[in-house]
Amino acid sequence: MPVEQQVVARARKAFLTGRSKALSYRLSQLKGLRRLITEKQRDIADALRKDLHKSENATQLYEMIGLEGEIDLAVSHLSEWAAPRPVEQSLLTVADEVYIQPEPLGVVLIIGAWNYPWAVTVQPLIGAIAAGNAAVIKPSEVSSHTSKVMEELLPLYLDKELFPVVTGGVVQTQELLKQRFDHIFYTGNSTVGKVVMEAAARHLTPVTLELGGKSPCYIDKDCDLSVACRRITWGKYVNCGQTCIAPDYILCEPSIQDKVVKEIRKCIKEFYTDDPKTCPDYSRIVSLRHFRRIVALMEGSSVAIGGETDEAQCYIAPTVLTEVTSESKVMQEEIFGPLLPIIPISGTDEAIEFINKREKPLALYVFSSSDKMIKRMIADTSSGALLANDCLVHYTLSDLPFGGVGSSGMGHYHGRYTFDQLSHLRSCLIKKLRMERVNQVRYPPHTAQKLRWARLFLLKRVDVGQWRRAAQAVALVTLAAYVVQVRRPERFTSILYWLGSLVNSDLWSPCDLR
Numbered sequence: 001m002p003v004e005q006q007v008v009a010r011a012r013k014a015f016l017t018g019r020s021k022a023l024s025y026r027l028s029q030l031k032g033l034r035r036l037i038t039e040k041q042r043d044i045a046d047a048l049r050k051d052l053h054k055s056e057n058a059t060q061l062y063e064m065i066g067l068e069g070e071i072d073l074a075v076s077h078l079s080e081w082a083a084p085r086p087v088e089q090s091l092l093t094v095a096d097e098v099y100i101q102p103e104p105l106g107v108v109l110i111i112g113a114w115n116y117p118w119a120v121t122v123q124p125l126i127g128a129i130a131a132g133n134a135a136v137i138k139p140s141e142v143s144s145h146t147s148k149v150m151e152e153l154l155p156l157y158l159d160k161e162l163f164p165v166v167t168g169g170v171v172q173t174q175e176l177l178k179q180r181f182d183h184i185f186y187t188g189n190s191t192v193g194k195v196v197m198e199a200a201a202r203h204l205t206p207v208t209l210e211l212g213g214k215s216p217c218y219i220d221k222d223c224d225l226s227v228a229c230r231r232i233t234w235g236k237y238v239n240c241g242q243t244c245i246a247p248d249y250i251l252c253e254p255s256i257q258d259k260v261v262k263e264i265r266k267c268i269k270e271f272y273t274d275d276p277k278t279c280p281d282y283s284r285i286v287s288l289r290h291f292r293r294i295v296a297l298m299e300g301s302s303v304a305i306g307g308e309t310d311e312a313q314c315y316i317a318p319t320v321l322t323e324v325t326s327e328s329k330v331m332q333e334e335i336f337g338p339l340l341p342i343i344p345i346s347g348t349d350e351a352i353e354f355i356n357k358r359e360k361p362l363a364l365y366v367f368s369s370s371d372k373m374i375k376r377m378i379a380d381t382s383s384g385a386l387l388a389n390d391c392l393v394h395y396t397l398s399d400l401p402f403g404g405v406g407s408s409g410m411g412h413y414h415g416r417y418t419f420d421q422l423s424h425l426r427s428c429l430i431k432k433l434r435m436e437r438v439n440q441v442r443y444p445p446h447t448a449q450k451l452r453w454a455r456l457f458l459l460k461r462v463d464v465g466q467w468r469r470a471a472q473a474v475a476l477v478t479l480a481a482y483v484v485q486v487r488r489p490e491r492f493t494s495i496l497y498w499l500g501s502l503v504n505s506d507l508w509s510p511c512d513l514r
């Protein structure tokens, strides 16, 4: 039996013991993960320096702080997320207990990518643990040092039967994909995304696909170009452009192009010095394969800034390309590297047309001081996320669902969204065996009179929570009235009067007719 099959079988057996379901157990695992991050910072940072030339501070800033925040959020909200969720009812079910009970899916497969290997692999794991699942973790073999550190460290802090790490490349991943999972959470490119989805289909396994693509960045001529370019320079060149939501290319009017180039040049110097190659905050391309792919994308465009490369170090300078058209090589695929092409367009109309002609992006950036223009971009385009006047920061907000649409992905996560994505939201309705007369309306023979009643029972919606609150208010006021009657009989009449006005108020209209 292949080792991957054994690992999955062990994880399922561990899941079936039921131990991952207890909230106390989930909390202990989440806290274990939190300890790992605190205690093993150095090992994590060393591996990332080797994989991507990331500085220790950058590792903290772009990967670890976010994970800490997500773990803390899950720990503090777990009982609320996992609790039954009441729903609006119809008159037909008003006497019943009706709610949604989130329950674990089972065994989840998490396949991570290499660019922010901790963030994109462990963040789904946090939700998988919180939701009470087992999870098989497959880090990317491309960030090999990090993958090794994960394989060594995770079992020291987590239940190794429920949360095993499988390392390796395509062969191992393909073997994993033959197994039956209850959900597959994949982060990476869309070609492999299709392979994952095909494999999942064989077992009818649901998937979350966190993919990439070309995220456009439109700069309106009516905006503060120096601030806009500063934020864009940061969003583009962080991690050497190897960020799923990096602005892929700029769209702007020819009249502002020179100013845009000038401002970006200034910012590159400010962030990475005159010689980014020696700057500890400037990363490297992850592999020779990607290095050669990115270098080849420069062909046919003019280099306005940068363009220097060093194959021995997988170094590509922060680069801006001009004289780029839709047909240019750099516009045929996601760049995922430090090249920033500028494409001249005649204005907002053409920008929208340009964006809508292509696949729906993971992120869409618009820089403008006109609220109207920003709202128009939101209304007339579609993307996983839209940011006005900034880049990347939506990733840091746990309350925003993170994910793509169309070819940039399916499903979403972060915060409670990860919990829900990796839970089954089970509908529960608990009826008592009494009050059978009410059910006559649905039993044959189906008469016109029964139909009239059914219409009433089914179409009237009832907010049971509002009823409960009203009942609690009555109980409280009755208690207060009783106390007052005993202690201050002279005030009893005014309390009764107030109670009467409350009874006549809106609080007592239990049916919300829609």
Ligand SMILES: NC(=O)c1ccc[n+]([C@@H]2O[C@H](COP(=O)([O-])OP(=O)(O)OC[C@H]3O[C@@H](n4cnc5c(N)ncnc54)[C@H](O)[C@@H]3O)[C@@H](O)[C@H]2O)c1
Residues within 6 Å of the ligand: 111, 112, 113, 114, 115, 116, 120, 138, 139, 140, 141, 142, 168, 169, 170, 173, 174, 187, 188, 189, 190, 192, 195, 209, 210, 211, 212, 213, 243, 244, 245, 334, 336, 362, 403, 404, 409
């Ligand atoms: N949406 C997001 O959150 C997000 C985050 C990071 C990266 N990305 C996207 O990921 C892409 C970069 O990552 P990548 O794809 O180069 O990462 P990658 O090469 O690490 O591949 C991702 C995972 O797929 C597995 N894999 C690779 N080829 C396979 C195959 N033939 N069959 C089965 N499994 C296979 C790898 O083992 C790895 O674990 C970019 O497109 C980027 O935009 C998206």
Ligand SMILES: CCCCCCC=O
Residues within 6 Å of the ligand: 062, 115, 116, 119, 120, 242, 243, 244, 245, 392, 393, 395
């Ligand atoms: C600000 C950190 C962004 C991490 C994005 C993950 C995808 O590549």
